Amino acid sequence: xxxxxxxxxxxxxxxxxxxxxxxxxxxxxxxxxxxxxxxxxxxxxxxxxxxxxxxxxxxxxxxxxxxxxxxxxxxxxxxxxxxxxxxxxxxxxxxxxxxxxxxxxxxxxxxxxxxxxxxxxxxxxxxxxxxxxxxxxxxxxxxxxxxxxxxxxxxxxxxxxxxxxxxxxxxxxxxxxxxxxxxxxxxxxxxxxxxxxxxxxxxxxxxxxxxxxxxxxxxxxxxxxxxxxxxxxxxxxxxxxxxxxxxxxxxxxxxxxxxxxxxxxxxxxxxxxxxxxxxxxxxxxxxxxxxxxxxxxxxxxxxxxxxxxxxxxxxxxxxxxxxxxxxxxxxxxxxxxxxxxxxxxxxxxxxxxxxxxxxxxxxxxxxxxxxxxxxxxxxxxxxxxxxxxxxxxxxxxxxxxxxxxxxxxxxxxxxxxxxxxxxxxxxxxxxxxxxxxxxxxxxxxxxxxxxxxxxxxxxxxxxxxxxxxxxxxxxxxxxxxxxxxxxxxxxxxxxxxxxxxxx
Numbered sequence: 001x002x003x004x005x006x007x008x009x010x011x012x013x014x015x016x017x018x019x020x021x022x023x024x025x026x027x028x029x030x031x032x033x034x035x036x037x038x039x040x041x042x043x044x045x046x047x048x049x050x051x052x053x054x055x056x057x058x059x060x061x062x063x064x065x066x067x068x069x070x071x072x073x074x075x076x077x078x079x080x081x082x083x084x085x086x087x088x089x090x091x092x093x094x095x096x097x098x099x100x101x102x103x104x105x106x107x108x109x110x111x112x113x114x115x116x117x118x119x120x121x122x123x124x125x126x127x128x129x130x131x132x133x134x135x136x137x138x139x140x141x142x143x144x145x146x147x148x149x150x151x152x153x154x155x156x157x158x159x160x161x162x163x164x165x166x167x168x169x170x171x172x173x174x175x176x177x178x179x180x181x182x183x184x185x186x187x188x189x190x191x192x193x194x195x196x197x198x199x200x201x202x203x204x205x206x207x208x209x210x211x212x213x214x215x216x217x218x219x220x221x222x223x224x225x226x227x228x229x230x231x232x233x234x235x236x237x238x239x240x241x242x243x244x245x246x247x248x249x250x251x252x253x254x255x256x257x258x259x260x261x262x263x264x265x266x267x268x269x270x271x272x273x274x275x276x277x278x279x280x281x282x283x284x285x286x287x288x289x290x291x292x293x294x295x296x297x298x299x300x301x302x303x304x305x306x307x308x309x310x311x312x313x314x315x316x317x318x319x320x321x322x323x324x325x326x327x328x329x330x331x332x333x334x335x336x337x338x339x340x341x342x343x344x345x346x347x348x349x350x351x352x353x354x355x356x357x358x359x360x361x362x363x364x365x366x367x368x369x370x371x372x373x374x375x376x377x378x379x380x381x382x383x384x385x386x387x388x389x390x391x392x393x394x395x396x397x398x399x400x401x402x403x404x405x406x407x408x409x410x411x412x413x414x415x416x417x418x419x420x421x422x423x424x425x426x427x428x429x430x431x432x433x434x435x436x437x438x439x440x441x442x443x444x445x446x447x448x449x450x451x452x453x454x455x456x457x458x459x460x461x462x463x464x465x466x467x468x469x470x471x472x473x474x475x476x477x478x479x480x481x482x483x484x485x486x487x488x489x490x491x492x493x494x495x496x497x498x499x500x501x502x503x
Contacts, residue, residue: 040120043127046135049117053142054220054281056110060293061102063280063388067149068453069298069318070099075456077324077446079470083367084315086298091318093466093475096503098484099153105487107146108175114143116178137212141221141229144205145390147172148233151198152457154484154500158195159238160463165478167501171198191496199237206230215255218276219387224253225278228391231399236461244403244410247396250277256393260424264394265356271380275392285382291315294384295376299451301361302377313364314384319372320358320450321470327447328355330371347371353426354447373451389452397421398448402441411437418444 040046057063072078073090080091089097117139121132155171170192193201206226215222231246251258256277259267267274282288291297297314320330329350336344349355361372376386401417404410411433418441419429425448432440445458459466460482466475475481480502491499 040116041123041125043124043131046117046120046124046127049113050135050138053110053113053117053139056106056113057142057145057280057390058282058287058289059102059106060289061100061106062149063390064289065293065295065298066099066103068295068388068451071453071456072451073318074098074466075459076466076468077321077450077455078318078373079321079468080318081316081367081370083301083365084292084317086293086315086317091468092471093473093481095481096485098481100484101487101489103153104150104490107150111143111146111175112178114139114146115176116180118143119178133212134214134216137209137223137226138221140205141209141213141226144202144209144226144233145229147174147198147205148202148229148236151195151202152236152460154486155195155198156483157236157457157461158199159236159461160477161195163463163477166463168195169483169498169500171195173497174198174201176201189494189496191494192498199233202233203230206233215253218255218272218279219281221278222253222255224250224255225391227253228277228393228396231396232391235399235403236457238406240403240406244400244407247400247403250396251393251400253277256391258393258397258424261353261426264353264424268357268375269379272387273389273392275394276387276389277391277393278389280388280390282380282385282387285385288382288385290384295386295388296378296384300372300374300377301364301367301370302359302372302374313362315365316361316367316370316372318451319361319370321468324447324450325358325371327450328352328358330355330358332360332369332371345369351426352447375451394421394424394448398441398445402438402445405438405441414441 040049060066069087070090073080073087074093078091080086080088082088118136121136124132127135150172156166156168160166161168171194172192173190174193174197175190206229209221209226210223210230213221213223213226215224218225227246228250231243231250234240234243234246257274259275264275272279288294291314294314298317299319300314301316302313325331329348329352331348333346333348334344335346345360347358347360349358357375358371358373361367361370363369376388378384379386397417398421401414401421404414404417415430415432415437418437421444422429430440442458442462446455449455463477465477466473480500483500485503486497486499488499488503491497
């Protein structure tokens with residue numbers, strides 16, 4: 001355990017010694033490094049190292065906030081309130097207001113840790129075959145997830161890559177061996193792999209994870225979660241048959257439960273959402289991101305919705321826009337005027353059960369009362385603590401509906417799946433075909449995943465313009481701001497790493 005604590009400390013301290021290439025992001029100064037072969041050779045050491053890879057999903061740069069709130073601020077889901085000044089640049093789609101260097105850096109640190117674990121497994125002493133298989137499967141699942149989040153963000157998505165006016169600068173650097181010393185890091189200056197090469201590697205990792213893993217809870221990778229993530233990856237790749245098949249496999253598993261009606265709403269109040277196939281866990285108050293940048297504070301001004309009322313309320317920086325309010329018939333309503341009106345505001349709603357995931361906020365921190373999304377409202381029982389569902393089982397129905405639409409001869413199956421999903425949310429069936437059917441499937445994705453970070457990437461993968469009325473934005477798909485800049489210090493220090501267009 002002391003060995004692995006040293007190696008994790010090395011990764012933390014490495015930020016002070018980073019050079020400028022992509023691989024240099026993964027370096028550890030030799031004064032802080034140790035021999036990886038001597039560090040990761042016991043079961044306790046490997047388990048501790050793997051926990052670190054999971055933990056790197058939690059920061060603001062990743063699932064702590066930005067992959068959800070920042071993504072949706074870039075898209076057409078909501079509007080900023082100016083309560084704290086956060087997310088305004090992203091919501092206005094200003095140059096350089098995008099995924100930041102911390103996302104790139106943290107993700108590559110995690111990938112390096114996963115690589116070190118995979119490299120070390122043949123030399124681990126005292127481990128059973130089942131342990132070795134689980135560690136390899138979890139490390140490859142996590143590596144695939146980090147690579148997928150990076151490539152969908154920094155590169156175009158295969159289904160829209162050939163849109164006129166788009167210049168494909170490639171995917172992201174693929175690094176599949178762990179780096180522990182600066183000498184090793186300086187020997188490589190990795191270029192961007194092609195988008196297809198990155199997706200091929202993600203496929204390989206997830207296929208391996210499917211065969212190596214069972215299930216030990218939604219906080220950890222499982223075979224079912226690997227199928228679910230592979231369904232999403234295949235959807236982005238335009239591999240429609242694969243997306244449908246993996247969605248079917250995930251739905252047949254016992255990991256996660258598809259919910260409808262009030263049970264679906266209640267699921268968002270549970271510490272572990274019953275729909276989750278894989279969640280990022282915030283287990284203790286010390287892991288909570290806090291009042292400035294957590295999901296709770298980004299979306300709401302409310303106190304905790306749990307019995308624990310220690311929260312001081314959030315900033316409510318990002319709220320539903322008129323489009324999302326219209327989906328659910330949301331209108332602010334004052335239902336009484338006592339001296340303290342905190343509990344006397346509500347909203348009108350339509351029959352869509354998802355409408356109950358929105359309510360009127362508070363007036364803390366000088367904020368004006370607004371309709372807010374309460375998917376994340378300190379449901380873990382401590383202030384600003386929310387587990388984050390990365391994959392919910394309901395997504396598999398929408399993945400399969402969309403995939404079947406694109407598979408010749410399967411349009412009827414797509415419509416049947418769509419209507420079954422609509423019934424879960426309290427909506428009447430539709431009779432549609434052709435483009436109108438696809439549009440309706442994508443509309444259900446918009447409604448289902450608002451404030452969960454999917455919309456920006458759904459727009460990207462269909463090459464759609466981003467149109468907003470508040471703020472007024474018309475971001476065409478061929479605009480360079482669709483992609484973020486690769487951190488400039490990485491480009492400056494690596495002659496093989498080309499920057500995205502426009503930066």
